[in-house]
Amino acid sequence: MFKTEPIMINFGPQHPSTHGVFRMRITFDGERILDLEPVFGYLHRGIEKLGESKTYTQIIPYTDRLDYLASMTNNHAYVLAVEKLAEIEVPERAEYLRVIMAELMRIASHLMTVGFMLNEMGAFFTPLLYMWREREKILDLFEMVCGQRLTYNYMRIGGLSQDIPEEFMPALERFIEEMPGFIDEYDQLLAENEILLARTKGVGILPPEQAINCSVSGPVLRASGVQWDLRRADPYSIYDRFDFEIPTCQNGDVYDRYRMRILEMRQSVRIVKQAMDQLPLGEVRTKVSATLRPPKGEVYGHIEGPKGELGFYLVSDGSPNPYRFHIRAPAIINLTMFRDVCVGRLLADAIIILGSIDICMGEVDR
């Protein structure tokens, strides 16, 4: 009797809530999504190709520009892969500092994710700015150790570029002391908010089988109830020395993904605390030639980044430049299931589902 026509809307590439230049081609019936196709590549810089003409050390600043909200973790993943390839030993102190930096970075990245997700839900910038305050403190610490707030370029093959300054530890101590209180505040701000619950519970459910099948990783995977964290499943660096939990949730909806980040921040604080207590003295860098020539061979090194499994696949032909430099970026692979969880939901749901997946276009497009 009544016939309606679906309308097609291009969300993005310029849209306030697509996390950069990301486009969704959505077909609507009213406000219900019939079909959705993610379109990206607007930020493609060919970092994989560029890497083939740089030395191993020169690639480190490029990894900063992958997921620019978690540059420290990218550094970490890359240097670990190269060290695995060239079989380089890293001093103890450097390992501990790397873990501290990586976990701080995880907190900072999760803060951004949660803040932006709530912003997309319509909480007008307030949660975002509160979380930004804490992130700013972490950036202050990073600026102190390496001189930059976003693109750190701090880790080196065989250690770190330089040791931490004197005033770092007291400042970190204060931060770690206060952080659990702030996490409680964020919980109070919105965790029980009826509107938030109604918006996020049962929205964008990703069942565990599908999550594994779609190669989803990181907090999104764990929110679906799969206990898979590379820090525990395949411990790299010195993660086997710390006592921490791998939190998981059951439902795999947007709310669980939001909870996951809050829970993981608490665990990260725990790890940083332990690493601070155990931090040994000593060198932070093994001397490695600037034109490192790893032996012929290949390596796949992966770590648990804030967004998921961040892997570097390096093929060496014995020259100072990698023969092939491939990045297994979690953000793009986590997007695989985006269409499936959005179809049949409303427009507003798609926006927060995208927010809960937590993409960073620098990493998606590379």
Added chain:
Amino acid sequence: MTIALSGEDVARRIGEHLPDAVTEFSETAVFIKVEDVLDIARFLKETPRLEFDYLNSITAVDYTEHFEVVYHLTSITNNHSIVLKTRCYDRENPRVPSVVSLWQGADFQEREVYDLMGIAFDGHPNLKRILLWEGFAGHPLRKDYGSGV
């Protein structure tokens, strides 16, 4: 700790299922024939005690005389991993069977390999360029890209 299964071990298991499919194996990797990719992938995914349910990454390397497509597989159930490789000697029109039907996570990664390396995946539901625009000439990650072509 994720146990990296030895290539020899896995090659033997594959050999029991599909003789002649394995061309070569190394300490960590198994090299298989292009036409058997889908079959072996299904075998690796569905055989008990192998159960490679998680596809970490798909990528390709251009060794000028051939392309090598690399699959990193992990079993979340058993916490072990293997690297699966296949070689593609046709430079003009390289084709590899798609594994999207087994692991949906291969979707974007195969499109990326197609886009940047120019290897077509047979059976992929939506094989088109993903990072570069439609109509882009050439495949940038090939070693001969930009060298006067």
Added chain:
Amino acid sequence: METGIVIAFWVLAAVIVGAALAVVFFRNIFHAALFLVLCFFTIAGIFVILSADFLAGAQVLIYVGAIGVLIIFAIMLTRETKRGNPSGRLQLPALIVGLLFLITMVVVVVSTNWNVVAEIPEPTISSLAQALFSKENGFVLAFEIAAALLLAAIIGAIVLVREK
């Protein structure tokens, strides 16, 4: 005062007639609907100069706020609005029905013995309420029946569009 009201009446009347003609002659249905809303609104103005303030308020609330919006909503759901009023085979019957209606209206207006009140009841609302709901000659029963009818219509509409 009197001249002011006369001027206001003629201005309003001109706008009403103009808007009504626009409704009929505009090909773009959306524009036509907007002129219909304008027509409703100016009729409220006529009520005001007749000192029927409650009626004017009700006219705006119901005709502009509800019916006008509803018509616009309905138009939005139809396709190919831009192409406008489809002129079709029903032109002649429509003309006949329209003419019959016009004749009826004119006859009724002319033949009715209009009861003019010299003094405007002040305030109007309580007199209206008295007329409607007073025990002697009110219309409580009719009012309640109308309410029940509307309720039935609403429930019927919900039942009709509910997803099976």
Added chain:
Amino acid sequence: MTILEQFQQWLLNYWPSWAAYLVPALIAFIIIVIIVLVMVLMFIYMERRIIGRFQIRLGPNRAGPFGILQPVADAIKVLIKEDIVPIRADRWVHYWAPIITFFPALMIFAVIPWGQGAIFADLNIGILYVVAISSVGAIGIFMAGWGSNNKFSLVAGMRTIAQMVSYEIPLVLSIGGVLIIAGSLSMMDIVEAQNVPFFLLQPLGFVIFFIAAASEINRSPFDLLEAESEIVTGYHTEYSGMKFALFFFAEYTHAFALSTIAATLFLGGWRFALLPGPIWFFIKVLLVFIVLLWMRSTLPRVRVDQLMGFAWKFLFPLALINLFITATEAIIWPGFPWWLLFLNFAIAALLIVLWSGLFPVPGEGVSFKRYGRGIAKGMALTFKHLFRHPITVQYPEQRLTPARRFRGYQLVWYEDQCNGCRACARACPVSIIDIETRKGEEKGLVVEKLEVDFGRCLFCGLCVEACPVQALFMSRDYEKASYRREALVMNKEQFIAAPDKRSAYAYPDLEDEMPPQTLLAPPKEGR
């Protein structure tokens, strides 16, 4: 008799009748327009400043003392902007939409009593007039959505109609309770009747009115029409310049109108002790508005289906029940004694808690814990932040000291130290360091040419780390910008002339001579 009518009566003695009626009416109209405009500008200013404080930042404070001229500056900016009409837009509809949205909002103020007798027209149908007129605004918004020929705007238009039509019903029904107690539609009579402010006698009605009205004026959490994260800015996506300004103004005029109506109907209008009426009235209006701001800075937005469900399943039945209870009370206790407020508060709390059980969170069973406790907690937290120190700084006047190892703009180069080994050029990942050397007389190599393109620099610091002779340093400078890319290329002479602001990056020994970094959370003393 209102002040305006008294003035007209008095003028009748001297002037012809038409002038005696028209001139005072015009004057009153102009006064009201001025009040509205000034208040709206103040609202815009307040909104930006207060939300800034809720969000622990400073808010606009540049234009005039405390930034008080900010809305004026905004208005001037927006008025002189180009007015863009999309080429495929419906020109006339696009043109009239902002006007039709704005004027109904302005017309509401005709019946607002600002003080004893200070009302433009004390209409018999007062509140009915308000409700009727405010329903016209929806048409304007819908015209904007339709006329822009933009799909985001159209979605906003669809949402407008649904939202306005739905929330009008609980709004009118909640006013019904007030009308039963006051026994009149006239705004003056309603204020006169409030010996006890009606929000005490009608707590449930007040809550429903407030929520429904917040939705009618598209305030958070019901701001679906301009949900930025979903449909960009909704109906005014395609508007710019003057027309956008009108929409913007209309929005705040609506907010102001709502605040005045809430103050009149439920908070006792101008009536209270000590201070003169109009002052109390404005205080109450501001209070209502601040609560709106508070809600906006705390709450997430509801989804469109939840919005409709909330209107029809929550507000509508509760408003009906409230009307029924009030009517019953009117029969039993016709005078509405003040102690009824206890009964009414108890009924309101009970109904809200019970009814909220009908809205279970997906995955949870029916529970009576979700009556708004979480919302209240969040609001308490944002309120606490209102009194915390802002974390942002007044930038050019107030500067932060960067870290001692800061990797800032441009390099510091010591010519006499440099031995021309080109290690920096080799280390650079982007190959922007161009050095040419020649054999010198005293030294081994003399740098002939040094050119660095800072437009392409990554500031990664690898060159400084590579330098074997302490000739190259990062700088602590972080402010330099240019309209031309070429200006970012530095040559040897510029390097020599540049101020020596070297940082301790890669040279930890230098750190002691540098000022300490400004930290947002500095470590406590005595550690």
